Amino acid sequence: MDPITHGLTGAVLAQAGFRQRYGYQATLALTAGALIPDIDILWSPARSVVALETHRGITHSFVGAIGFAVVLGLIIRLLGPEKRWRLLSGLALLGIVVGHLFMDLITSYGIQLFLPFSRARPAWDLVFIIDPFLALPLLAALIAGWVWGSRSAFTGRLAIGIVAAYLTLMAVNHFAAVSTLERVARGQGIVPRRVEALPEPFQPFRWRGFVEDGENYWQGIVAVERGHVDLAAIAKGPWNGPVARAEEVEAVKTFRWFARFPVVTFREEGAQQVVEYRDLRFAHSFRRRPAFLLRVILTRGGTVEQVLLDP
Incomplete structure (x- = not known):
């Protein structure tokens, strides 16, 4: 927050x-x-x-x-x-x-x-890290308490009640979103290992859904009232020698521990091999560049030259 x-x-x-x-x-x-x-x-x-x-x-x-x-x-x-x-x-x-x-x-x-x-x-996973629907009732309570000092305790308690009610609604809707995701995934023949719904920025009751199977993440926007989700597959990434070498790096182990939906990409740039890790959790459409991108640069011989976070 x-x-x-x-x-x-x-x-x-x-x-x-x-x-x-x-x-x-x-x-x-x-x-x-x-x-x-x-x-x-x-x-x-x-x-x-x-x-x-x-x-x-x-x-x-x-x-x-x-x-x-x-x-x-x-x-x-x-x-x-x-x-x-x-x-x-x-x-x-x-x-x-x-x-x-x-x-x-x-x-x-x-x-x-x-x-x-x-x-x-x-x-x-109930709210985005900046949520005006949380902040505004709290701010309003402070202003009202300053203007009407004799009612300050009441306005404070009222704001807390509004926030509690909002979070309760979000929790109920989140549970429904996860249930919708699982139902849709199974209906498409996907066998889910994990199903999660993350809050969308500034859009209460809309969720970015993730369904993980063996090889892919299936991602789609969930609005519970629609009852349907268009799921698109995102591959977890390749496995080859350079990726295997990158996986031995302590920074990569730390990133793997931190990331909830890690995906890997591999490419060659001249004499270098580049392995990149990103977490789909932070792949919001409003970002100009990926957040929490880890880049491992290796020589063709497999020696790690650089490890960069958000290069």
């Missing part, structure tokens, strides 16, 4: 009653908690495979959430009359878990919630 929505979520949680009871330190704790996990961008360099592991890593885990909450509680107690660090840490933890971890979990990117015990990257 984008930082603005994270921050708005923390601020509205505070407005829903905590600020009125515990003062401005509650707003600090909840809002800072909703923003702090993305501090990992400081050690997640752009266009680096390292960032695939470190962004939404330990700072987005339950263990990291507890650590951040304690630190924030100890700091914020110094900034006002409320000295109960456990209370402030609890508010910070609420901001982290609801305002950040949950809001990231409902997107398609995935977060490593269970580090250091597991590197699994759960993702619920």
Whole structure:
């Protein structure tokens, strides 16, 4: 989720009653908690495979959430009359878990919630990473609370209720989209190993469907009310000597772990052999160039010369 929505979520949680009871330190704790996990961008360099592991890593885990909450509680107690660090840490933890971890979990990117015990990257695929239908009710609640101060708690709770209702509708529609995909795929003689539906940008209740069989991904846009999906096959890619050599590279192993729908292409450029990996999850039509493209350049003898992410 984008930082603005994270921050708005923390601020509205505070407005829903905590600020009125515990003062401005509650707003600090909840809002800072909703923003702090993305501090990992400081050690997640752009266009680096390292960032695939470190962004939404330990700072987005339950263990990291507890650590951040304690630190924030100890700091914020110094900034006002409320000295109960456990209370402030609890508010910070609420901001982290609801305002950040949950809001990231409902997107398609995935977060490593269970580090250091597991590197699994759960993702619920309910909304795109920028969703005005989430952000606007939260922003409206803050503005209304500022204009009508006596009704600020009510407007905060109302916004939370609207967001909860919206996400419930998205979850129900997502389940229906996956069911539609599986039904259509089986009707076309496809034996699915995996069926998933990802949210389309700025188009609630429209999904990019993926059906994986042995050799291909079958992709199509799903609108549940239509009841039909036009599935097109996308080959997972070739397997040859250069690809086999590329698969031994640690950066490729990391990319394979990160990608949900990886496809491989191979080509020769003069004396070089080029193996490229991309994740169909990020192949949106509005992008001018593929995001999360990993390029491995080898000599004809099989020696790896370069490994580039988003070259």
